[in-house]
Amino acid sequence: MIRHAVILAGGRGTRLGKLTDATPKPMMNVAGRPFLEHLVRHLVCEGMRRVTVIAGYLGEQIEAHFAETKIPRCEVDVLIEPEPLGTAGALRFAKDHLSDRFFLLNGDTFFDVPLAMLGLDIEKEDPVACIALRRVSDPGRYGVVLCDGARVSSFSARPREGAGAADINGGIYLLHKRILQDIGKGFVSLENDVFPNLVDQNLVTAKSFDEVFIDIGIPDDLDRAGKVVPDAMARSALFLDRDGVINKDINYLHRIEDFEWINGAQEAILWATQMRMHVFVVTNQAGVARGFYGVDDVERLHSWIEDQVCDIGGRISDFRFCPYHVDGVVPEFTGPHPWRKPQPGMLLDLIEHYAVIQDRSIMIGDNASDVQAAEAAGIRGVLFEGGNLADVVRSVT
Numbered sequence: 001m002i003r004h005a006v007i008l009a010g011g012r013g014t015r016l017g018k019l020t021d022a023t024p025k026p027m028m029n030v031a032g033r034p035f036l037e038h039l040v041r042h043l044v045c046e047g048m049r050r051v052t053v054i055a056g057y058l059g060e061q062i063e064a065h066f067a068e069t070k071i072p073r074c075e076v077d078v079l080i081e082p083e084p085l086g087t088a089g090a091l092r093f094a095k096d097h098l099s100d101r102f103f104l105l106n107g108d109t110f111f112d113v114p115l116a117m118l119g120l121d122i123e124k125e126d127p128v129a130c131i132a133l134r135r136v137s138d139p140g141r142y143g144v145v146l147c148d149g150a151r152v153s154s155f156s157a158r159p160r161e162g163a164g165a166a167d168i169n170g171g172i173y174l175l176h177k178r179i180l181q182d183i184g185k186g187f188v189s190l191e192n193d194v195f196p197n198l199v200d201q202n203l204v205t206a207k208s209f210d211e212v213f214i215d216i217g218i219p220d221d222l223d224r225a226g227k228v229v230p231d232a233m234a235r236s237a238l239f240l241d242r243d244g245v246i247n248k249d250i251n252y253l254h255r256i257e258d259f260e261w262i263n264g265a266q267e268a269i270l271w272a273t274q275m276r277m278h279v280f281v282v283t284n285q286a287g288v289a290r291g292f293y294g295v296d297d298v299e300r301l302h303s304w305i306e307d308q309v310c311d312i313g314g315r316i317s318d319f320r321f322c323p324y325h326v327d328g329v330v331p332e333f334t335g336p337h338p339w340r341k342p343q344p345g346m347l348l349d350l351i352e353h354y355a356v357i358q359d360r361s362i363m364i365g366d367n368a369s370d371v372q373a374a375e376a377a378g379i380r381g382v383l384f385e386g387g388n389l390a391d392v393v394r395s396v397t
Contacts (some may be wrong), residue, residue, distance in 0.1 A: 001310040002119055002174070003049045004099040008090055009036055009107030010056025010081050015218050024058040026107035027065065028222055031230045034065060035216055036107055038229050043105075044074045045233075045278065045354070046115040047306075047315045052097050053107070054090045056081040072353065073318065088188035091180065098177050106171035110225065112211035112232045113172050116273060116313040125150065125205055128179050128198050132172040133208040135165055141215075142168040143191070145206060152204040155196060167208055171215075234355035237317075238272040238393065239347060239374065241365035242283035245384050246305070249366070254293035256304050264390035270314040271390060275397070278317040278354055281305075282346040282363075282373075285321045289328025298323070317354065320346035341365075342372035347379060362397055364389075 013025030020028075026036035040051050051074055055062040059080035066076045079094050087106075091098065101122070103115055113132045122130060131152065133145055144156040144166040155169075169191065182194050198204045212232040216222040243249040248260045272279050281302070287293050302319045309316055320339065328334035339345035351358065363374030363381045374381030382396050 001047075001307060002099070002101050002103065002115075003047060003310075004052070004101075005043045005048045005050070005103040005105060005115075006052045006054065006091070006094065006098065007036065007039060007105045007107045008087055009053050009062060010059070010084065010090060011108065012057040013108065013217065016216075016222065017219070019219065019222070020057075022058075024055070024061060025216070026055075027058075027061055028216060030216070030222070030225045031227075035110075035225065035229070036062065037065070037069065037071075038233065039105065039107065039110065040066075040071050040074065040076060042110070042112070042233060043103075043115075044071060045315070045317050047310055048103070048115075049073060050075045050099075051077070052094060053078045054081065054094050055079065056084055056090075084187065086187040086193075087190040088179075088183045088194045089186065091175075091190075092183045092188070095177075095180055098180075100177050102175060102177070104173040104175050108217055109171040109213070109215045110229050110232065111170045111172050111209070111213045112276075113170065113209050114211070114274070114276065115172075115174075116310070116315060117209075118172070118174050118207055120313060122174060126176075127205040128176050128182075128203040129195065129205075130174040131195075131204065131206040132170040133167040133206050134170040134213045135167050135208055135210065136213070137165045139166040139168050145169055147206050150205045150207070151202055152195075152199050152206050154199065155191070167206075170209065170213060230355065234357055235276060235278050236360035236397075237278035237280055237350070237354070237356045237362075237379075238268075238397065239280045239282055239350075239361065239363035239379065240269075241341075241363075241367070241370045241384075242281050242321075244366035245364055245389065246281065252287040252290075252292045254287060254297040254301060256301060259301065259305075262389050264388035264392075266309060266312055266314065267390035268393040269309050269316065270312055271393060272397070273314045277397070278350075278356060279315060280317055280347075280350050281319045281321075282341070282350070283319075283321045284341050284369075285323050286325035286328070288323030289325035289330055289333035291329045295323060318350060320350060322346060341367075342369035342376070344373045344377035347373060347377035351377065364392065364396075
């Protein structure tokens with residue numbers, strides 16, 4: 001599974017004029033936070049757990065921001081180029097930090113691509129690069145990408161005005177580390193120097209997406225991003241109880257070897273992912289308070305569940321669990337807590353941290369307390385009484 005993304009954030013953004021005199025383009029304020037932070041948070045929702053930012057111009061600002069601003073469930077590293085090296089040269093500079101396969105993004109573009117879909121069949125096709133394309137009605141600001149089936153056949157210069165719709169490079173790539181073999185010394189461009197050579201070897205594929213796309217390279221689009229990006233990141237959510245909904249309830253489950261999926265659970269999560277919904281797991285775990293297992297055991301099991309889902313192309317945006325119980329024997333977890341269902345604390349915490357559209361979201365659980373927690377959080381609750389979870393999810397969302 002691919003959990004690593006790299007963001008190219010070294011450019012100054014000359015088309016933004018004086019706006020970037022004292023601030024690097026990826027750090028432009030968009031809806032109250034740097035554009036780059038929006039990208040990182042979006043990547044976390046797409047399943048990334050490690051993000052490497054390659055900075056350049058005023059890179060110390062980027063480094064300082066992510067030293068102070070921690071992104072939940074993600075390790076963010078910032079590398080600063082000693083000099084401009086180009087989009088490919090930046091990868092050469094970061095070669096010791098790259099995974100075997102990784103996503104690469106431009107730090108001035110928001111493209112709401114479902115990364116799991118970009119990665120489908122990647123092992124079978126085995127390209128060095130897979131490019132996310134975006135069809136636009138006016139490609140005049142961009143170069144055009146031409147394909148023969150799934151394989152990229154050529155790159156074309158900017159078309160003449162009024163030439164009609166075309167596929168453009170969306171600035172998101174899935175790369176294999178062996179691309180480094182094609183990157184020479186000095187200033188090297190992926191788009192102009194590396195990709196054409198790989199296309200000649202039939203080693204570049206592409207997939208086209210219609211999702212929200214915006215490039216903040218000019219002032220008008222930077223202003224427009226203040227609405228476009230938050231709107232794109234706002235999603236409906238599927239909240240799922242764990243025991244009895246995702247897995248068969250065996251009382252105090254905490255070992256991976258004892259886990260057994262509910263019929264249709266993985267399919268339900270995959271379907272919700274494909275519908276561009278957040279998927280959250282919210283579960284009471286009184287076994288921690290009762291001393292049957294520890295917090296580390298819960299987190300280890302949740303990490304395994306997430307890996308299993310990722311292997312089939314699904315995503316779980318986040319987990320919340322409540323280890324507290326009034327009858328606990330572990331002092332630090334004994335007593336009432338606002339996160340324990342039927343209290344809505346876990347759901348409200350997720351709503352606060354993610355852009356959840358509450359009136360289009362749903363909570364599915366196998367106990368009345370799940371439904372009560374959902375209703376207290378302003379979300380519709382559905383009682384799961386058995387059967388195929390995917391069928392239930394599709395019928396109520």
